[in-house]
Amino acid sequence: MKTAAAFLALLALAASAHVAPQGPYKKVVADKKIITQQKGLVQLLVRVHQPNMYLEQKSIGDQWNLEAQLDSYSDVKVVKKYIDMWKKNTLMPRGEIFSVLREYQMEEVVALFDLFYFAKDFDTFYKTACWARDRTNENVFVYALHMAVFHRDDCKQIVLPPIFEIMPHFFIDARTIQQAIEARMQYAGVTTQETRTVIIPSNYSRTPYMKTANPEYMMAPFTEDVGLNSYYAYFHLFYPFWMTVERYGHTVDRYGELFYYVQQQILARYNLQRLALGLPEVEYLKFDKPVKYGYSPMLRYPNGMEVPTRPDYYYVTDNYNFDKVNVLDIERRIRDAIDLGYVITVSKTAQHFLLKLDSNTYFHTKLLVQKDGSKISIYEQQGFEIFGKLISGSYNSVNYKYYGALYNKLRSLLATTVDPDYTHGTLPGVTEYFFTTLRDPIYYQACARIDYLFRLYKTQLERYTVEQLSFPGVRVETVETDKLVTYFDDFDVDLMNAYDVSSVEDGQRLKIVARKQRLNYKPFTYKFTINSDKTANVMVRVFLGPKYDAAGNEMNIEEMRRYMVELDRFPYKVTTGQTVITRNSYDSTFTMKDRSTTWDMLRKMDNALNNHEDMYIDEIAQYCGFPQRLLLPKVYKTSMPFVLFVMVTPYEGPMEVPQTFASCGVGFDVKYPDTYPMGFPFDRPIKEWDFYTPNMYFKDVLIFHKKNGDLNTL
Numbered sequence: 001m002k003t004a005a006a007f008l009a010l011l012a013l014a015a016s017a018h019v020a021p022q023g024p025y026k027k028v029v030a031d032k033k034i035i036t037q038q039k040g041l042v043q044l045l046v047r048v049h050q051p052n053m054y055l056e057q058k059s060i061g062d063q064w065n066l067e068a069q070l071d072s073y074s075d076v077k078v079v080k081k082y083i084d085m086w087k088k089n090t091l092m093p094r095g096e097i098f099s100v101l102r103e104y105q106m107e108e109v110v111a112l113f114d115l116f117y118f119a120k121d122f123d124t125f126y127k128t129a130c131w132a133r134d135r136t137n138e139n140v141f142v143y144a145l146h147m148a149v150f151h152r153d154d155c156k157q158i159v160l161p162p163i164f165e166i167m168p169h170f171f172i173d174a175r176t177i178q179q180a181i182e183a184r185m186q187y188a189g190v191t192t193q194e195t196r197t198v199i200i201p202s203n204y205s206r207t208p209y210m211k212t213a214n215p216e217y218m219m220a221p222f223t224e225d226v227g228l229n230s231y232y233a234y235f236h237l238f239y240p241f242w243m244t245v246e247r248y249g250h251t252v253d254r255y256g257e258l259f260y261y262v263q264q265q266i267l268a269r270y271n272l273q274r275l276a277l278g279l280p281e282v283e284y285l286k287f288d289k290p291v292k293y294g295y296s297p298m299l300r301y302p303n304g305m306e307v308p309t310r311p312d313y314y315y316v317t318d319n320y321n322f323d324k325v326n327v328l329d330i331e332r333r334i335r336d337a338i339d340l341g342y343v344i345t346v347s348k349t350a351q352h353f354l355l356k357l358d359s360n361t362y363f364h365t366k367l368l369v370q371k372d373g374s375k376i377s378i379y380e381q382q383g384f385e386i387f388g389k390l391i392s393g394s395y396n397s398v399n400y401k402y403y404g405a406l407y408n409k410l411r412s413l414l415a416t417t418v419d420p421d422y423t424h425g426t427l428p429g430v431t432e433y434f435f436t437t438l439r440d441p442i443y444y445q446a447c448a449r450i451d452y453l454f455r456l457y458k459t460q461l462e463r464y465t466v467e468q469l470s471f472p473g474v475r476v477e478t479v480e481t482d483k484l485v486t487y488f489d490d491f492d493v494d495l496m497n498a499y500d501v502s503s504v505e506d507g508q509r510l511k512i513v514a515r516k517q518r519l520n521y522k523p524f525t526y527k528f529t530i531n532s533d534k535t536a537n538v539m540v541r542v543f544l545g546p547k548y549d550a551a552g553n554e555m556n557i558e559e560m561r562r563y564m565v566e567l568d569r570f571p572y573k574v575t576t577g578q579t580v581i582t583r584n585s586y587d588s589t590f591t592m593k594d595r596s597t598t599w600d601m602l603r604k605m606d607n608a609l610n611n612h613e614d615m616y617i618d619e620i621a622q623y624c625g626f627p628q629r630l631l632l633p634k635v636y637k638t639s640m641p642f643v644l645f646v647m648v649t650p651y652e653g654p655m656e657v658p659q660t661f662a663s664c665g666v667g668f669d670v671k672y673p674d675t676y677p678m679g680f681p682f683d684r685p686i687k688e689w690d691f692y693t694p695n696m697y698f699k700d701v702l703i704f705h706k707k708n709g710d711l712n713t714l
Helices: 002-014 032-044 055-063 067-072 076-087 103-117 122-133 138-151 174-187 208-213 215-223 226-238 255-276 323-340 348-356 383-392 406-415 441-459 504-508 557-563 598-609
Strands: 016-019 027-029 196-201 342-344 375-377 474-481 484-494 510-521 525-532 536-546 565-574 577-584 616-618 639-650 696-705
Touching: 032 055, 032 122, 032 138, 032 598, 055 122, 067 076, 076 103, 103 122, 103 138, 122 138, 138 226, 174 196, 174 510, 215 255, 215 441, 215 510, 226 510, 255 383, 255 441, 255 536, 255 557, 255 565, 323 342, 323 383, 323 406, 323 441, 342 383, 383 406, 383 441, 406 441, 474 639, 474 696, 504 510, 525 536, 525 565, 525 639, 536 557, 565 577
Parallel strands: 016 577, 196 510, 484 696
Antiparallel strands: 027 616, 342 375, 474 525, 484 510, 525 577, 536 565, 536 639, 639 696
């Protein structure tokens, strides 16, 4: 062992050693104009369930007259439409729960977004938002404002508070929210110059009995993690299914494939965590068999109504919207497309849009459109892109009216479990809302059902050849890592938006937080030794997978590939000879760190505006990314074996890539930097005898879990 270590040390000294950089984006000092703009938008979201207590904003809103300011918008029609909806009192009242999956509610939020989006300048946008703050449903306002900030060119450097602080009822259990309200009542009327802090423990509310009776609750630290659910919500806010190219002019490179990969990776991580806890792989949802275990989300909507609980042995029944019939019809049409190899379209606009798409992907070939214009191949160029959009329910998909929105319909169907006919006016369950979908175990069964269609598609493609997998002249010699350790630590969620106050000053006197135990890991370093016969730009791909299944049987590579989760993917320049790359796990392009709290943001902005400190803003504001804390799964033993996989492939894209492009794409109107299929090389079936190449490296690793104490004692 010592001899091997000494030999590796000599190799490291002889090699050209490089350290992978700490993220590609520079931080710049924000000017006061940006800080002022950000502060105004953050204040609009403070206690959004109450009338605005920032008097200057309230005055701006009261004085703003939409009808008198038509020239301030680039699309006058959207202003007139919203004014008409507002005057006719057809908008949702404040206090009602909004869902973008309900068509009439989606129309309202899109109308408000259009009002924000088509404002000619930031000043108009801000004044419009001040006007809408107290005149629209608060949930609609939050959705539309986020959408506007994400998609307006003059808001690219603006960062909003974490969504779980803005809408805590969707992320924190009802008991904790109730305790926060009671704490607020206890301290009401207390005046002090210092801020009082009340800490409420909030640990998933799962008793040992519940975990024994229903093993699905063992997954709560994963499924109910505020960072994971925020990631899922932000992804759908960044890429709304209803935003069309024709209407807004923005394109998302490889959106259909990105949708597939996000769902596939969430499912793979869920299954990997199950295996790490000794649970079997999740079964895909079947309509003819009951769902054995029920689920109690233990949430309460902001209007006081309880989020429905799903009973044990639940059969998926149709609802008042005939979602089950629609799901089965859409699935049949999609399977027909897989078998026939093409989708049917009657839309010339859709064909024109598809023909404009650019792709230099090595594994894709020519787009095929039949002469009669009615069939588009899904196994040629852009074929998987077309297929992914069909399932996602994107309004940019081919023949949306025929292929529908399988993903959204299935979620809506599962959300009406308690009151499918809406006889009792029961609000939908958690799968209806992007903020809460990942909490319910049934979602992962539904996700597995959808993943089956993607896998069915992939089986129609040829396996990757050795030529496609290999990188001539490049070999991964060794892979080393530090010890991989997970643990739980405290994380505070500010509950300021869960209770009422009488004024801004009143709210500043009391700080109530929910203290949750969240999974985390000790940062570690990879060291990759690569031998190359040339200087070349490469893409380094890092995956983690299980070594054994739930029964303790060692997996082969074909069994393992469905559970491989991406840890990192980054470009690098290797030189002739030996290159040693040192990479910190915190630099992963798949994950993002925790966000600043609302009050921390306001404090930093005030300090910056008063010249007390500089405030730094990333060149591109980071919202969307898989939570850094959940990079590694928690094991139920002291340690468990896993498999680390590293692969080096050719790369011709930019050396600076968006910070979380691997888990959240690159946004609008930007080309995705990696031309290989997402999930490569595990996205297609594998045969043992023609898969392994020198530019790959498999390494057995152990993941430890430290229950308490010093992390360095393991």
